[in-house]
Amino acid sequence: MKTQSGYSSGDIAQLWGSTSPDSNLYYNHILAGNHFTQVTNIADIAAGDIMVIDEVWENGVRKYSGHTVIATGPAEPITAMNPVYSGTLQYALPIADATSSVHGCSSFYEDSRWPDGCTTGTFTAGPGTAFMRLYADATTGALEGYTWSVTSGGTYYSPSKRPYAIGRLTSCFPTPDDV
Structure with missing residues (x-):
């Protein structure tokens, strides 16, 4: 957010109450529309949107x-791969993140943290690019769920099992044109 929007740590703290908001905080602010517009249709996702998987308590x-x-x-x-759910279509979402869990090993939907496209070497945790799989209603395009990777047999998470939201940052501070 700092790079994308030119915000300082103080700006981030003013907006969301922390200089380093965690996933739960972003999730709640997306749902509340607090400087985010929630994206609920697969066709509306664009570069720069934030996908947040909320914390889970039991x-x-x-x-x-x-x-x-x-x-x-x-x-x-x-093309649909397992798990397949009736009435949904599947999509690959290109992402950037930092993780210690590989987003699959696929020659087409690669995780940049694997050397040589995961054919040799060891996965290196940290920042990188990869893909996640999203499911959307085949008729309306409404988001229905996701898997961590675009590989057959990945665990499917519905919003009731592991809540998630996609949000687009809205203008947070007045620009010189607004003043």
Whole structure:
């Protein structure tokens, strides 16, 4: 956000109450429309949009801390692969993130943290680019779920199992033209 919008750490803290917001904070601000417009249709996703997977709690214990990625382009339709859900279409979303969990090993939907396209070497955790798979209603385009990678057999997460939201940053501070 600092690079994309030219915000300082102070600007970020003023907007979201932290100089380094976590996934849960971004998730809540996207849903609340606090300097974000929520993107709910697959056709509307664009480079720069933020996809946030919210934290998951079970019996008072945090089971998943959440994850935040930046879309580096629009979601592209793909040929369906397992798991397949009736009434949905599948899409590959190009992303940038920092993670210690590989976004799959695919020759076409590569994770940049694998040397040589994951054919040799070891995955290196940290910042990189990759792809996630999104599911959308085949008729309306409404977002229905996701998998961590674009590989057959990936675990499917519905919003009820692992809530997520996609948001587009809106203008937060007045520009010289606004004054």
